[in-house]
Structure formats: C-alpha cells, structure tokens
Amino acid sequence: MWEPPADHPLRRMFSGLAEHAFLSQLGVADPPLIDYLSSLLSRFVHLDAVYRLRANDGRPLTEVVDMVLDAEQMPAGRTRREYYRHIGDFALFWTGVFPEGVNRSRRYCKDHLVDYTIQGKRGYLITSRMDEEAHRNDADLFRRLSEQFEICALGLREVRREWEVLQRDPPSGQAQLIP
Secondary structure, rough: OOOOOOOOOHHHHHHHHHEEEEEEEEOOHHHHHHHHHHHHHHOOOHHHHOOOOOOOOEEEOHHHHHHHHHHHHHHOOOOHHHHHHHHHHHHHHHHHHHHHHEEEEHHHHHHHHHHHHHHHHHHHHHHHOOOOOOOOOHHHHHHHHHOOOOHHHHHHHHHHHHHHHHHHHHOOOOOOOOO
C-alpha cells in the first residue's frame, strides 16, 4: 500500500485541514489519529487505493459485502488484517467524505443492506485485535478508530467542507486545489 511521505504536498494540505477540523471544530486532540486520517485522505486520492482489494478474477472489490466475505474466508495473518483495515478505511472514507455517494450508490448494489458505520467499526476493531503483539502501537490506534468512528466521520466531513471552501476561495496568489 502506498503511504504518502509526510512532506508530500497533498499530505501536508490534508494534515493542516484535518488538524484544524478536529482541533478547532470538534475539540479532538489526538495527533496519531489525525495523522492517520490525513494519510488516509492522501492515499485515497488514487482510486486504485480506494479499490485496492481484488476478487479472485482480478476485478476490484467495490462493495463492503464482498470485502467482508473475502476477509472472512482468509486464514488469519497479515493479509486478513490488511483486508479488515481496508474495510474500516473504505467505510470511514465514504461515510465521512462522501456520505451522499454511499446513500445514492448503495441503492443499486448488495451494500444496500449494510451499515457502513457498523462494518467500519468492526473492521477497525478486528484489525486492532489481530496479531496484537506484533502491532502493539497500531492496535491502540485501530481500537480508537473503531470506538470513535462517528466522530472521525464527522471530522472528515469538516475536512471536506474546508477543502471545498479553499477550492472556491483560494488564498491570494495560490491556484485552486482541485480543477
């Protein structure tokens, strides 16, 4: 999985927006959590990161139902943990950044019966519990992502609102963020 370096321009932009949204708007002071979320936003700029999980035939898994089914059929280990982490990331991204897309697109797929919040929380919780000894530092972060999923989604909505404001009214002398 591609992890944007801390000095990558998008990562810096998302870090600033996330810090402002979480600290100023929501009163959440959790630097590791905020850093993880800004990294998630930076990674998910690329669609192949959003749809990185693949079915046996090579097609991207685009529905949480299929991701969960695949994850549950895997033996325990690194790959299964990565699937559950991705399920959490996927659900949080769509629930937080594009909730209107979740509601609109789910009418036409298997995910219409799935609660993204429940599956995202579950994905992060399972991730936190898998191989806890080897991932002790991450386990606590993923547990917090599970427990605070709704506040994280709300914070990501604030980040989106702020980047939309920047897109409409960029600071003088700067180009728009998104064409």
